[in-house]
Amino acid sequence: MKNRRLFWRIVEEIENMINRGDYPPGSRLPPERELAERFEVSRPTVREAIIALEVRDMVEVKTGSGVYVLETSEKVPEVKKISAFELTQSRALIEGEVAALAATSITEEELDAIHQTLVDMENGHMEEADKAFHKIIAHATRNTAMIITVENLWELRSSQAEIISDYASVCKKENAAQTLAEHTAIYNALKTRDSSAARKAMHEHFNRLINALFDAIEARALEEVRRKNSEKRGLYSLDNLVKARA
Template structure:
């Protein structure tokens, strides 16, 4: 059976063990090697399954610690709030690796599709959809359904939470030339089949985004401080006594 199908079977088996109490909330899953032996599959298949479980919010991966079962996977989406900063950081981590993976498996046909989205962005022709399609093409080119699922989920958050929509709109509206150049650099790295360069180019793209988000946030905070200061000054001003 193809690994792209196999890892979903492993997801189902691990979820069954979680639901049965074999892996209770808060517990740490066995190491990757033991899970591979338990289910008689390769370690890459286990990694794909863990990514899918993390996207489903059944587990949390803690660096240098392990994979932990979450307490309540049935939280309503309306109870979850993700900031633009959190989303951008997560996208950088996942999509940086997606670009590295795609560099070794992307086809000429997919590269042509990427180039078409670049042209659209550079000409300002439905640039938002072109941007979205660019990232989807790369995630599909990884040949990893868990990565594709994660990227699709990121875009759902980007397009559904008002705070994130406004934050990204302010960043993208004022930096179309930067965005086009960054996407072209990613494309060029992919066309050279250079994983390290593709990862670095994707990271640079998101680094610029998150820095712009900080600048906009700081500007808004300063404006709010000025507004409150002016209100206080008006309240306690003695100008009417000394004029």
């Protein structure tokens, strides 16, 4: 997962430089070694990022010559970064109201479909069932704008590297039983057509997710500090020198 985070970070950094005009169409990117030093990553990580950029038709690799920026038919707009916290807070506010509205119009067939997602979660199909769960509730509002909004939020969740990484770090440590219990509470509120309870249950679900994101990011930051300290310790420690003279 750490290598994947590094890989996507380099892709985004180079894309931003190209979109800003630092490297216009036809220009050559710095050599692999220089990029590795600039971003403080390994050369294989840079190589993977270049391959991804080539697949996206942003660069062309010319053997023996270098990596060149391609001309595009139109300027690619710079995508504004959205953090996992911003996305989750937005989902909480919007999907809380979606659940409240859905409680007034949800059908028995839709309740059955939601119940099936709970069964799927219990059987280990967490990711697919989670997505289906939230989309069924959105469709139960009978409000096209809300449906599109929820779908766009899900698209954001799976389109930005940083969000993908942050959510993955949470999902990896997530308590499946707790997640199932939260979804069940939302389902029960919808089943009783209780808008207030549905909104509250959805808010509690996302509030726990936000706190889990904080925990995961803090743990990752601590791990990075420890890694850097370990490197410095190996660089400056006098242990080997003392042993050699003993």
